[in-house]
Every structure is written in C-alpha cells, then in structure tokens.
Amino acid sequence: MRIHKVAGVLAAGTVAGALLAGCGSKPAPVSPPPPRAASSAPASSQPPHNQADVVFLQNMILHQARAISMAQMARNQATSPQVKDLAARIEAEQSPQTQQMSALLTQWGVPAPVTTGGTGAIGGTGNTQMPGTVSGAAFDRMFLQTMTVDHQGAVDMSQTELAQGTNPVTRTLAQQIISTQQAQISEMQALLQVI
Secondary structure (H helix, E strand, O other), X not given: OHHHHHHHHHHHXXXXXXXXXXHHHOHHHHOOHHHHHHHHHHHHHOOOOOHHHHHHHHHHHHHHHHHHHHHHHHHHHOOOHHHHXXXXXXXXXXXXXXXXXXXXXXXXXXXXXXOOOOOOOOOOOOOOOXXXXXXXXXXXXXXXXXXXXXXXXXHHHHHHHHHHOOOHHHHHHHHHHHHHHHHHHXXXXXXXXXX
C-alpha cells in the first residue's frame, strides 16, 4: 500500500511539473505576437525617428512661424522692392515647410507646437524684435539684419539635426533649410550694402 502512495505522489508530481513547465512557456509566445503585429505595421510604413528629430521639428516650427510673421510685416511695410520680394519668397518657402513639419509630428503621435502668429520676435542665435514704429529704409535695414540673425539660427538648428537626427525626411528638410537660408543670408548681406 505504501508503494502505491509513493508511486501516486511521484506520478502526480511529474504531471504537475509538466503542467507547470507547459504553462510557464505557453503564455509568453501567445501574448507578444498581437502587440508586435500591431506596432510593426506603422513602424514599417514610417521611417524611424529619434528625440533629436522631434526637438528639431518642434523648435523649427516656432522659429519659422516668427520668420513668416516678420516676412508678412515686411511685405506690407518695406519700401525696397528687393526686400518685399525676399519677404514674399521667405513666406512662400517656409509656410509649406512648417506644414510638413507639423504633419510629421502628427504622424509620430507628437503634438506640434501652437503658433500664434508672433510679434516678429526672433529666437535662435538672437532675441530681437521688429519694432512696428520703424519705417522706410530704416525698416528695410532692420528687417534684413533681424532676418539674417533668424536665418543663421535656423541654419545652426539644421546642422544640429544633421549631426544628431536619424529620420531621413527630417534630415532632408534640414539640408534644404541650410541651402536655402545660407543663400538668402548672402542675398541679405548684399542688400544691406545698398540700402
């Protein structure tokens, strides 16, 4: 009788061990596939990004909103046709870029910063403003000087993105900003010599 009890306990222990071993290994592979399948579809349709990409887009949206605001002011207040033309081009180039940057952040599930139109204040490497009381050639010169500082700030931010960012779309955008705004810096410096 004692042999039957020991054999029964051993058999029960073996069955319990097999069940525990089976239970321990079964749930792990069953639960992960649904989350992986759900997260791999969006990841494969979007290029990867990192925190540097997010910071670049958020800061550049605010930066360009101020530049667009200044450009709109210059289109109305500048006296030089060259300054008015430059301001119109800046607005035409930066408005779609800002929309593209906001769309990228939305795709990544990151909130885009709210822009309020600004007062012409500049961030980046300087913190100056376009006063509304300046007019004529003095306004044109102040616009060119202020926008040069703004553009240099955008170039610096874009160079940081190229050094630290990983998203190919964002890096291409940063390179476009560098190329366009460096050319405009040269144009503004030339205009400052004749205005």
